[in-house]
Amino acid sequence: MSYSVLLTLHLIAATLFVGTVFFEVIILEGIRPHVPRDTMRLLERAIGKRARRIMPWVLLVLYAAGISMAWHYRHLLSHPLGSGFSLLLTLKIILATSVFAHFATAMIMHARNRLRSVHFKWIHISVFIHVLLIVFLAKAMFY
Numbered sequence: 641m642s643y644s645v646l647l648t649l650h651l652i653a654a655t656l657f658v659g660t661v662f663f664e665v666i667i668l669e670g671i672r673p674h675v676p677r678d679t680m681r682l683l684e685r686a687i688g689k690r691a692r693r694i695m696p697w698v699l700l701v702l703y704a705a706g707i708s709m710a711w712h713y714r715h716l717l718s719h720p721l722g723s724g725f726s727l728l729l730t731l732k733i734i735l736a737t738s739v740f741a742h743f744a745t746a747m748i749m750h751a752r753n754r755l756r757s758v759h760f761k762w763i764h765i766s767v768f769i770h771v772l773l774i775v776f777l778a779k780a781m782f783y
């Protein structure tokens with residue numbers, strides 16, 4: 641698959657993922673104080689169910705395209721301190737790995753029925769900060 645197709649897929653998947661996280665953190669958390677606790681729990685359950693159906697595919701495309709593109713830079717990545725680009729791309733990949741760890745933790749906690757509202761909230765805030773830094777690094781590494 642050509643690099644430009646991988647980049648387009650990566651960018652579309654990143655937009656869907658970052659947009660979803662933005663919705664969950666800024667919109668959903670913003671209405672929490674105005675919605676009864678039980679209603680909020682129902683809402684989170686319904687959104688969570690929908691997200692668990694769609695997000696694994698979005699993440700698959702995002703990470704598969706990202707890893708395929710990173711393969712083109714493998715020589716630079718073998719020396720993370722060799723240039724500004726290698727350093728920023730390495731940091732971006734570390735943050736993306738941490739995002740994946742958050743996602744896996746949430747899935748495992750949900751499977752064990754231990755994912756509470758408070759976890760839901762803090763996992764989303766942490767992922768939101770991660771993705772903002774990732775997008776910043778993704779652009780900064782070229783300038």
Ligand code: HEM
Pocket residue numbers: 647650651654657658702703705706707708709710713729733736737739771774775778779
């Ligand atoms: C949460 C996960 C991720 C997000 C939100 C994300 C987001 C982005 C964004 C917004 C760009 C800029 C695209 C453009 O300007 O056209 C980008 C570029 C890039 N990403 Fe990711 N990314 C993620 C994960 C990964 C992973 C896991 C890898 C590799 C292991 C990766 C490798 C790359 C590379 C190599 C580029 C540079 C592409 C280029 O312009 O030539 N990304 N990423």
